[in-house]
């Protein structure tokens with residue numbers, strides 16, 4: 001099965017099992033907008049809880065806020081979003097499809113990288129143990145040719161982005177004969193800039209309504225509250241402000257399911273530091289954030305840092321944490337050293353003093369900021385993609401299982417009476433009551449136990465507990481483990497401790513702070 005097939009199956013699975021639905025599906029959906037279903041919302045809430053606790057509980061100098069989505073329109077002038085929050089777009093005249101020129105070029109570079117990896121894989125199989133990968137990469141003519149092409153494109157691309165040169169972006173697409181995946185032609189328009197913010201109006205038109213924007217990032221809500229939090233919380237630099245909330249971008253190319261959405265959720269933290277200390281903190285947060293991701297146990301090799309080719313004019317360092325999605329390594333989180341740009345801009349546009357008085361240095365200054373910015377939806381997708389497995393079982397049977405980290409599973413325990421009679425449902429309800437105040441528990445008495453196991457495997461439930469006739473005699477139950485499918489018999493009184501130990505958020509948090 002190709003990665004593309006796996007991805008299609010994952011999208012279908014998300015819909016079938018109540019994780020993610022297309023928004024307003026009865027009206028055929030709305031492009032790049034999605035709703036989370038009964039299982040999706042639980043998984044999403046668990047991801048957010050893990051992030052919130054990691055940021056605000058493990059770091060005693062980080063506090064949270066929840067700012068409004070609507071902000072004074074000058075916010076976006078000051079932040080630069082009105083003038084410069086643009087994507088370069090290009091249309092194919094035959095298919096009438098619109099693309100991001102930078103994404104077309106990134107995909108083109110990825111194709112050369114794929115060709116290189118295919119050569120290496122083939123050679124690995126051919127030469128076996130004696131294979132010297134480093135030497136092969138340095139000497140194989142096909143690899144060298146593809147690497148040279150990729151590097152040529154890369155350096156032209158970086159220069160074009162840095163120079164804001166839209167003509168050169170188009171020229172790369174023309175020179176490398178990029179074709180539209182729909183029409184198969186190279187009939188491209190020129191590249192143009194397109195602002196990604198959604199605008200709306202506040203106030204009634206008779207009063208003279210004001211144009212405002214749906215926030216394209218949560219970060220500005222933090223910047224404008226910097227002094228409120230610093231003063232009321234008596235915070236001393238260095239300190240951070242964390243926030244989880246919706247953001248909106250009118251993405252030109254809506255692709256790859258919940259990877260690129262028009263309405264999505266961010267978990268952002270701005271860490272305010274003394275000027276000159278930002279690189280040290282940039283390093284600290286890179287390390288902390290990577291550990292946060294790796295704690296899921298999805299495979300360390302699936303993560304990598306990718307330094308930005310083009311630094312925003314206000315940034316002095318920026319890197320992405322990328323995850324290996326079914327469609328390649330893609331950005332899940334950005335870590336940016338944003339200098340004092342945002343606070344200085346807000347000071348300038350508001351006319352208010354936003355400086356910090358540092359009692360240790362006995363001087364006032366505008367703090368520098370290191371930002372960590374992660375998408376909830378992309379994290380959700382990365383976890384689902386890495387957890388999904390179609391397993392062939394002994395005896396010709398098969399199952400779909402989600403190997404979700406237990407701490408994130410939507411349902412922690414499913415309780416089944418073996419049959420719907422003989423007092424077993426009542427006993428099962430007692431077990432549910434014992435657990436439901438601490439864990440998300442479901443009760444299921446329909447169909448065979450085998451079918452009930454499959455339903456829980458498909459949503460990643462770590463434990464299924466079955467109540468049978470023996471339970472009535474000695475208060476024991478069978479507990480069945482999701483990944484191994486092994487069953488053991490234990491006392492009802494031991495259930496709580498076993499589940500609690502396996503699903504506690506402490507397990508993930510403990511892996512970050514060793």
Ligand code: GAP
Nearest residue numbers: 217219259260261264332333334373374375378
């Ligand atoms: N405040 C900085 C900022 O917003 P960004 O790199 O534009 O930086 C941060 O976005 C994160 O937000 C990304 O790494 C990604 O996970 C998520 N994100 C951005 N645009 C998105 C979209 N259209 N759909 C889903 N997630 C998105």
